[in-house]
Amino acid sequence: MILEHHAQASKKLSLTTLLTVFLCLGMLVAHAEIDKAKWSEGKALFKSNCAACHNPTADGTGPALKGATARWDGGGSYQGKTGTQWLHVWINNWHDAVNAKYPYAVAMRSSRPAEMNVFAGVLKDADIDNILLYVENSDAFAAPAAAAPAAGGGSAQSGGNAPGASLYIFVLFLIVLVAILIGVTNRLDQIIDEKKGIVTAPKTRFYKKPNFIVAVILVLIVYCGYATVDWGVHLGRQQGYQPDQPIKFSHALHAGTHKIDCQYCHQTAYKGKNSNIPSLNTCMNCHKNVSKGPKYGTEEIAKIYAAVGWDPATKTYANAASAKPVEWVRIHNLPDHVYFNHSQHVNAGKVQCQTCHGPVETMDQVYQYSPLSMGWCINCHRQTEVQFASNNYYSTYEKIHQDLKNKTIDKVTVETIGGTECQKCHY
Amino acid sequence: MRNQIIKLIPVAAIALILASCGRDAKTPGRIYMPDMTYSNSYKAYVASDVPTPEGNLMSARYPAAKTIPYGYIPNDSAVRSNPAYLMSYMAKNHYTHSAEKWQEEFDRAGKEIKDPLAYTDDNKSEGARLYNINCTPCHGTKGDGAGQLVELPGGGDGPFTSRPPDYKTRLPLENDGNIFYVVSYGKNMMGGYGFQLSVKERWQVIHYIKSIAGINGDDNGAGATASAATDKGKKDDKKK
Numbered sequence: 001m002i003l004e005h006h007a008q009a010s011k012k013l014s015l016t017t018l019l020t021v022f023l024c025l026g027m028l029v030a031h032a033e034i035d036k037a038k039w040s041e042g043k044a045l046f047k048s049n050c051a052a053c054h055n056p057t058a059d060g061t062g063p064a065l066k067g068a069t070a071r072w073d074g075g076g077s078y079q080g081k082t083g084t085q086w087l088h089v090w091i092n093n094w095h096d097a098v099n100a101k102y103p104y105a106v107a108m109r110s111s112r113p114a115e116m117n118v119f120a121g122v123l124k125d126a127d128i129d130n131i132l133l134y135v136e137n138s139d140a141f142a143a144p145a146a147a148a149p150a151a152g153g154g155s156a157q158s159g160g161n162a163p164g165a166s167l168y169i170f171v172l173f174l175i176v177l178v179a180i181l182i183g184v185t186n187r188l189d190q191i192i193d194e195k196k197g198i199v200t201a202p203k204t205r206f207y208k209k210p211n212f213i214v215a216v217i218l219v220l221i222v223y224c225g226y227a228t229v230d231w232g233v234h235l236g237r238q239q240g241y242q243p244d245q246p247i248k249f250s251h252a253l254h255a256g257t258h259k260i261d262c263q264y265c266h267q268t269a270y271k272g273k274n275s276n277i278p279s280l281n282t283c284m285n286c287h288k289n290v291s292k293g294p295k296y297g298t299e300e301i302a303k304i305y306a307a308v309g310w311d312p313a314t315k316t317y318a319n320a321a322s323a324k325p326v327e328w329v330r331i332h333n334l335p336d337h338v339y340f341n342h343s344q345h346v347n348a349g350k351v352q353c354q355t356c357h358g359p360v361e362t363m364d365q366v367y368q369y370s371p372l373s374m375g376w377c378i379n380c381h382r383q384t385e386v387q388f389a390s391n392n393y394y395s396t397y398e399k400i401h402q403d404l405k406n407k408t409i410d411k412v413t414v415e416t417i418g419g420t421e422c423q424k425c426h427y
Numbered sequence: 428m429r430n431q432i433i434k435l436i437p438v439a440a441i442a443l444i445l446a447s448c449g450r451d452a453k454t455p456g457r458i459y460m461p462d463m464t465y466s467n468s469y470k471a472y473v474a475s476d477v478p479t480p481e482g483n484l485m486s487a488r489y490p491a492a493k494t495i496p497y498g499y500i501p502n503d504s505a506v507r508s509n510p511a512y513l514m515s516y517m518a519k520n521h522y523t524h525s526a527e528k529w530q531e532e533f534d535r536a537g538k539e540i541k542d543p544l545a546y547t548d549d550n551k552s553e554g555a556r557l558y559n560i561n562c563t564p565c566h567g568t569k570g571d572g573a574g575q576l577v578e579l580p581g582g583g584d585g586p587f588t589s590r591p592p593d594y595k596t597r598l599p600l601e602n603d604g605n606i607f608y609v610v611s612y613g614k615n616m617m618g619g620y621g622f623q624l625s626v627k628e629r630w631q632v633i634h635y636i637k638s639i640a641g642i643n644g645d646d647n648g649a650g651a652t653a654s655a656a657t658d659k660g661k662k663d664d665k666k667k
Contacts, residue, residue, distance in 0.1 A: 047590055048592070048593060048596070051590030052589060052590060052615070052616075054589075055588035060588055060589040061589065061615040061616050114615065176435065176438060176439070179435075180431075183431060235456075235458065236456075236458040236459050236464065238456055240452050241452060241454075241456070242452040242453065243454075243455075244453065258575060258585075258586075259564075259575055260564050260576075261560040261561075263560045264560050264561055264564065264623075267560075267561075276471075276472075279622065281618065281619070281622055282618075282622070282623065285613075285617075285618030285620075286564070286565075286576065286618075288616060289588055289589055289616050290586045290587055290588075324481075325485050327484075328472070335463055335464045336464065336466035336468075336470070337463055367452065
C-alpha cells in the first residue's frame with residue numbers, strides 16, 4: 001500500500017515536471033521574438049520608476065498595466081496621434097494628454113483619485129517602449145517557479161504532546177478484538193474436541209482466575225493513582241491549548257515563509273507589560289495590497305476587510321461604519337496573582353520569543369507551547385545565565401560585578417539577582 | 428454468544444471512561460480557583476462586560492474626554508520650535524490623516540516639522556534595529572525596495588505587488604518633515620507607522636534610512652544635497 005502510494009506520488013511528480021517543462025518550452029517559443037536586452041532594460045526602468053504604484057498584473061495605487069497598449073489603442077486616433085502615441089504623451093506628462101482633451105486620458109484621470117508622477121526628462125521615448133515591452137510580457141523570462149515559497153511551513157496541527165482520545169479508543173478496540181478472537185478459537189477447539197468425543201473437564205475461564213483478578217486490580221489502582229495526580233497537576237494549566245481563531249491566520253506563512261519579525265506585529269513585547277495582539281491597521285499595512293492568500297484565497301483576508309471597514313473594490317475605508325473588532329481568542333493566560341512583564345524579558349533579559357512560545361514560525365494554528373507553570377518559570381530562572389557584562393540594565397548591581405571580578409562566583413543566573421524570590425512575581 | 432456480548436459491556440464502559448480522560452485542545456481546561464485566575468479587574472485582551480458606545484465588548488477604550496497624553500505639550504506657536512514639543516504627541520494632535528487632505532498635510536508637515544533628535548550612534552543603531560523589524564519586509568535591508576515581500580530570494584515576485592522606491596533616489600527629494608509625515612501616516616500603498624513607533628523611534632528610523640541613502644545626517648532638508656535636476660523632480664512630485 002505504501003509502495004503503491006509512492007508510485008502514485010512519483011507518477012504525479014513526473015507529470016507535473018513534464019507539464020512544467022512543456023509550459024516553459026511553450027513560453028520560450030511564444031516569446032522567442034522578444035528582445036531580452038530591451039526587456040531587461042524595461043524591467044529595470046519599470047522597477048525604479050513605476051513599480052511603486054504599478055504592477056503589470058495587479059492593481060495597486062495605479063491600475064494593472066498589462067494590456068494598456070491595447071486599451072489606449074482602443075481609445076482611437078485624436079489630433080493626428082494614435083492611441084499608443086497618446087500613451088507616450090501620458091507617461092511623459094499626463095497633464096498634456098488631459099489638457100488636450102484626449103477622451104481616453106480624461107476618462108483615465110477621473111477613474112483614480114491618485115495622480116501619477118511626471119516623467120518628462122526622466123524617461124526617453126525608447127525607454128517607454130522598453131517599459132511597455134516588459135509590462136506586456138512581464139512573465140516572458142520569469143524566474144524559475146522553484147523560488148516560490150511553499151505554502152505554510154511544517155504543519156503543527158496536533159496540539160500539545162498528549163495523544164488524542166481516538167488513539168486510546170483504537171487501542172481498546174484492538175484489545176477487545178483480540179479477546180473476542182481468543183474466545184472464538186477456544187469455542188472452536190471445544191467443538192472439535194466434542195466432535196472427536198473427547199470430554200474435557202470444564203476449564204476455568206482466565207478472567208475468573210484469582211491471579212488475573214489481582215493483576216487487573218493492581219493495574220487499575222496504579223493507573224487511577226497516576227491519572228489523579230496527573231489530572232491534579234494539570235488542573236489550571238493550558239499547555240497545548242489550541243483554540244480556533246476567528247480568522248485562520250497562519251504564523252507559519254507570515255513569520256516562517258515571509259520572515260516577518262515577531263515584533264513587527266507584536267511591538268509592545270519590547271515596550272510594555274503585555275505583548276499586543278496587533279490592531280487591524282497593522283494587518284492593513286500589507287493587506288491593503290495583498291488581498292489573496294496562498295491557501296484560503298480571498299476568504300480569510302476578506303474577514304479583515306469586513307472588520308476594518310475596507311472596501312477592496314474602491315480601495316477606501318468606505319464601510320468604516322460597519323467595522324467591528326475581531327474577537328481573537330487569548331491563548332496564554334497567567335493567573336492574576338502572578339506578575340509577568342514582557343518588556344523586562346525582551347529588553348533586559350534578551351530572551352528570544354521562541355524560548356517561551358515555541359516554534360511559532362512553524363505553527364499554522366498557534367498553541368500554547370509552554371506549561372506556564374510556576375515550576376517552569378523557576379526552572380528557567382535557575383538555569384538561565386543573565387547577560388550581565390555589557391548590559392546597562394544591570395550596571396547598578398555593584399556587589400555582583402565585584403564578585404564576578406574576584407571570581408567568587410563564575411556565572412550569574414536569574415536566581416543570583418533575586419529571580420526566585422516570592423515577591424519578584426507575587427505581590 | 429449473547430452471554431459474551433453482555434460480558435463485554437463492562438469492558439466497553441471502562442474503555443469509554445478512559446477515553447474521556449483525554450484533554451481537548453480546543454478548550455482551556457479547568458482551574459482550581461476561577462476568581463484568582465480570572466479576576467474582576469479587566470486584563471488586556473479580555474472582553475469587557477459593559478458594551479462600548481459602538482456596541483462591542485472591547486476592553487481597550489478611548490480615554491475620557493480631555494485626557495492629556497503623557498508628555499503632552501500644548502500647541503502654542505511659542506513652543507513650536509521647542510525640541511520637547513517636537514518630540515511630543517504633536518503629530519497625533521495637530522495633523523490629520525484623511526485621504527482627501529493628505530497632500531495638504533504632507534506639505535504643511537514638510538514646512539513645519541524639524542528633526543528634534545541629535546545625530547548620535549545610539550540613535551542610529553536603535554533606528555537600524557527598528558528598521559530591520561518594521562521596514563525591511565518591503566523596503567529591503569539596503570533600502571532599495573527589494574524586501575522579502577516584494578522580491579523573493581530567488582528573484583521571483585513576492586506577494587506584495589508594489590515596489591517601494593529606492594531611498595537613494597527618493598529621499599533626497601524630501602524634507603525631514605515630509606519623511607516624518609509619511610512614516611507616521613503612510614503614503615499610497617504604505618501604511619502609517621504612527622501606531623507602532625513612538626515619535627522618537629520614528630526619528631531614529633529616519634536617521635538610519637538617511638544614512639543608508641547616503642545623505643549627510645545633519646542635512647535638515649532637501650535643498651543641500653539635491654541638484655538642479657532633482658529639484659525639478661521635486662516640483663513635479665509636489666504637483667502630484
